[in-house]
Amino acid sequence: MTRTVVRASGLTKRYGSFTAVDGVDLALEEHKIYGLLGRNGAGKTTIMQLLTGQLFRNGGELEVFGREPAEHADVLRRMCFIAEAQRYPEDFTPAHVFKAAPWFFEHWDAEFAERLVADFRLPLKRRIKKLSRGQLSAVGVIVGLASRAPLTFFDEPYLGLDAVARHIFYDRLLEDYAEHPRTVVLSTHLIDEVANLLEHVILIDQGRILLDRDAEEVRGSATTVAGASRVVDEFVADRPVIGRESLGGLASVTIDGRLDRDERVRAAELGLELAPVSLQQLIVHLTGPEPAGAPEKEVAA
């Protein structure tokens, strides 16, 4: 039986006249890895701050582990959220952070943290203020992983991390997740980097949820059809088009929904090329400057 650890309906957060989170309905299930995706300023961090009781909502209902998160110690102790722009106490070093962590996270694994520090080559005695962006991200990643909190948030964990470090995060998260299942929410705008890690995708744009679907489903949910413009247009005529590029007499059109066997055969007979759409491409189509159904974008030759 799967338990729902987070349940939100109509969740809203306003800053003056700006609505950062606009009536979001959300349910997060236990022991899954969620991707909270969206462009910069889409409302990803605000949603995580609401779920962890750091911000107070202006409207809607929210339950985390069965109750209101803000100011409830029994809910908060099961969560870990190191924000991308996290503030640290004056003159703190990573060593201070990892020394204090076990007092706040009952499942803290100090040995695991030590191994991660070595993996990421994080200088323990350097002041947080003097760390590079990647090293700062590593501090948040290490706390998130070693805390083993039942609900762990990673806010833009890849910011500034080099390729090796990104790989380490990917590997360690999957290894540890297999041994210690928990609910992970990973926010990022670097979508291709994490695409394979995610089990469920929640796409946010301008404070609203555009997509809330199983990652596997999303991956196969769109197809790009390429070929001669006229033939392509005919083929996609009655399908929902979410993106279009054309170059001379050629067109490449992205359609929402998968193609069945017969359709694939027909496309091949027409001389059209079919290509799967990556998560990132799909999201660019969905949140890009031209919303679905808008006038097509012409690529200058």
Added chain:
Amino acid sequence: MTAVATAPDTVTTPRFRPHEVFRVVRLHTVNPSIFFGVPWLILGGALVVTILIALILRGSGISDSEDGFRYSWAVLSPQWYLVVVGVQAVAYTFPFALGFGATRRDYWLGTSAMFVFVSFEMAVAIATLVQIEQATNGWGIGAGMFDALWYGIDGWWVDFYSTFALQLLVLFIGASITTVFMRWRMKGMMILLFGGIALLLALIAGLTFTESWPAVFDWFGSIGLVGVFTVLLGLAAVCAVVGYLVIRRATPR
């Protein structure tokens, strides 16, 4: 099957959670230089300067009855730094504690406990140093750093009490004003600043027009040194309570 996790495994935690509050105290001491190292470094530095000045004065033949060490503010030198410590405790350590899953309530209680402890420690030490300075006749050369201002006149207990009250006020003023910023941002700070100025002007005008200044001075005279510091201690308590109420809805940047 999907089920909503309602009440079953969420046991309501008791109102008083010593462990949760104590870990905030520990969080403040992870880097001991903030609350202990730097204040004592400042005091130590001031003592060195005071002794050097005393050596120069004695070297030039000025006796300790002619010098002005009684008017030296060196003993109060760490206070300015501790206002900043109070500010940083809320501006930086508070958002961090929230990220680590502390409640605002436990954070403020733990921070207050830390403030009380630091004030107590500073008060014991300074009151004792006053005694040592008097016993050694100003570190052997008539230097007067601790035996200055109101210190060293009414004995250890008054020195202790006055330092404790002043220290607590300094820490809580810095912290509680910052809670206003953390809750209402710049708008709140502006209202607080101009509201404070307006209140002060109104008070001055009121006292001036009713010609009650002599009565005010008489009152301060009648409550004496201990009375004045009791007023400061009361102000510290007000800051502590206001800070608690304000921080309960404060949000990190």
